[in-house]
Amino acid sequence: MAKHFKAPTGTVDFLPDYHDYFTFVKKVIRHRFRQSGFRRTSTPMFEETEVFLRALGETNDITARELYSFKDRQDREYTLRPEITTGIVRSFIEHEMQLEALPKELYYIEPCFRFERPNSRTKRQFWQFGAEVLGESDPSIDAQMMYLGHRILKDLGLDDICELKINTIGSPADRKEFFEALANFYSGKERTLTPESQEKLAQKKYLELLDPKSEDEEILVQMAPKITDFLSKDSRQFFDDVQEYLNSFGIKYTIDYSLVRPLDYYTNTVFEFHEVGNKNKVLVGGRYNGLIEKMGGPNLGGAGFAAGVDRIISLMKTEGIEVPQKDELQIFLAATGPVAKKHALPILIKLREHGYHAVGVLGRTSMQEQLERAQRFNVPYTLLMGDLEVKKKQLIVRDMETGKQVWIDQDKVLEHMDGLLGAQVNLDTTTDFLGHN
RNA sequence: GCGAGCGUAGCUCAGUGGUAGAGCAGCGGUUUGUGGUACCGCUGGCCGUGGGUUCGAUCCCCAUCGCUCGCCCCA
Numbered sequence: 001m002a003k004h005f006k007a008p009t010g011t012v013d014f015l016p017d018y019h020d021y022f023t024f025v026k027k028v029i030r031h032r033f034r035q036s037g038f039r040r041t042s043t044p045m046f047e048e049t050e051v052f053l054r055a056l057g058e059t060n061d062i063t064a065r066e067l068y069s070f071k072d073r074q075d076r077e078y079t080l081r082p083e084i085t086t087g088i089v090r091s092f093i094e095h096e097m098q099l100e101a102l103p104k105e106l107y108y109i110e111p112c113f114r115f116e117r118p119n120s121r122t123k124r125q126f127w128q129f130g131a132e133v134l135g136e137s138d139p140s141i142d143a144q145m146m147y148l149g150h151r152i153l154k155d156l157g158l159d160d161i162c163e164l165k166i167n168t169i170g171s172p173a174d175r176k177e178f179f180e181a182l183a184n185f186y187s188g189k190e191r192t193l194t195p196e197s198q199e200k201l202a203q204k205k206y207l208e209l210l211d212p213k214s215e216d217e218e219i220l221v222q223m224a225p226k227i228t229d230f231l232s233k234d235s236r237q238f239f240d241d242v243q244e245y246l247n248s249f250g251i252k253y254t255i256d257y258s259l260v261r262p263l264d265y266y267t268n269t270v271f272e273f274h275e276v277g278n279k280n281k282v283l284v285g286g287r288y289n290g291l292i293e294k295m296g297g298p299n300l301g302g303a304g305f306a307a308g309v310d311r312i313i314s315l316m317k318t319e320g321i322e323v324p325q326k327d328e329l330q331i332f333l334a335a336t337g338p339v340a341k342k343h344a345l346p347i348l349i350k351l352r353e354h355g356y357h358a359v360g361v362l363g364r365t366s367m368q369e370q371l372e373r374a375q376r377f378n379v380p381y382t383l384l385m386g387d388l389e390v391k392k393k394q395l396i397v398r399d400m401e402t403g404k405q406v407w408i409d410q411d412k413v414l415e416h417m418d419g420l421l422g423a424q425v426n427l428d429t430t431t432d433f434l435g436h437n
Numbered sequence: 438g439c440g441a442g443c444g445u446a447g448c449u450c451a452g453u454g455g456u457a458g459a460g461c462a463g464c465g466g467u468u469u470g471u472g473g474u475a476c477c478g479c480u481g482g483c484c485g486u487g488g489g490u491u492c493g494a495u496c497c498c499c500a501u502c503g504c505u506c507g508c509c510c511c512a
Contacts, residue, residue, distance in 0.1 A: 061510055065438070083512045119506065196509075263512055281511070306512075336470065371472035386470060
């Protein structure tokens with residue numbers, strides 16, 4: 001036997017059952033983003049590796065072991081995008097969007113790639129959706145992003161199992177002093193830290209030390225200097241304003257000073273919705289005021305959030321949330337005999353254009369074969385046409401559940417099926433989708 | 438990057454140091470213009486791959502690849 005091919009390690013086929021959910025999720029996302037003035041954008045699936053190294057930083061776990069990189073036939077270094085923000089910022093700069101009306105509000109639903117060890121929650125190719133607001137740094141934007149995230153989760157039925165946490169990590173200037181204080185504080189206490197944290201300390205990744213990895217570290221973090229003591233007047237005001245806006249529309253949140261991001265580009269606000277009772281992130285975001293300039297563009301602020309579609313769908317399934325199924329077949333048209341087959345196809349097309357989901361006129365034409373197929377397609381009704389029916393211009397309507405059959409005239413088929421299945425919502429068959437005759 | 442488990446028929450799995458079994462699926466029949474249920478029959482496997490131990494390995498050992506599940510991480 002020939003070799004069986006498989007989907008590459010860490011990838012999965014997104015089969016029709018997945019798309020039942022995906023279609024619904026996309027519909028919600030599009031609706032909520034459009035409502036808020038966002039427009040959809042797409043960037044290439046891969047960029048020069050340098051683009052990601054610049055944006056994400058060169059010395060962290062993410063760039064060291066999670067980038068899906070390759071050389072092309074001309075020896076250029078490329079990387080499949082691990083997230084979308086970087087590409088959008090590159091695109092913003094390349095197309096000089098700062099000359100357009102600001103803020104630029106963009107959203108996306110795109111596949112991303114990370115070179116991970118695959119498990120039930122992590123794959124190497126996965127879908128992300130998210131939004132970016134570029135060219136404006138008002139705290140109201142941050143609050144609006146959180147509202148949008150919340151609103152989408154609510155539409156998907158997940159708001160009850162997700163909680164919002166927020167924090168501020170200040171400006172780079174604020175952090176400079178804060179980090180010096182942290183360095184002093186941890187000096188001499190290295191042995192209390194886990195080996196991983198000792199490494200973070202050595203690499204001066206002070207922010208990541210704020211997320212404790214052991215009970216000892218938790219105690220240390222509580223005693224350690226707090227970012228709030230080092231915030232400039234502006235940064236403090238900004239964070240206060242964000243909270244005031246959040247309060248103004250009554251969204252629930254808690255402040256969590258251990259909430260940080262491993263990437264260089266965040267400033268001020270960071271937030272995440274995670275599952276209640278564990279740390280599994282569902283939707284994460286924050287402000288990144290230095291990123292556009294760092295990528296070679298104008299000195300403009302930005303904020304955004306992102307969420308994994310696959311994780312959301314699996315949560316919906318766990319929660320027993322069902323989505324509308326619009327692909328169910330309604331009619332199987334069984335033609336028994338070669339003559340009937342020729343006569344049946346126009347009827348099948350007529351049924352479809354009337355709005356029915358119909359299949360048929362397939363395969364061998366024995367009655368048994370036809371009914372077996374109809375049964376496997378799980379249709380409520382089968383229309384049977386043999387040579388006898390062709391001659392009489394009739395067909396048989398068989399109720400697949402009861403087995404009851406009635407003979408009707410072929411030119412009454414639409415009225416008859418409407419009586420059984422209800423009138424169909426259909427496009428006018430004399431026009432195309434754009435309304436042209 | 439670390440750890441655990443599993444690779445036997447299309448699928449789900451059992452099994453034994455002496456070259457393999459069940460259920461489901463598939464195909465055919467009981468039923469030549471009528472599906473589902475039932476009964477009968479048939480097809481189907483280099484026991485993941487490579488090496489080692491052994492008279493002999495699907496089984497024991499080593500390696501390798503693949504899958505699954507954790508951990509780290511999760512932009």
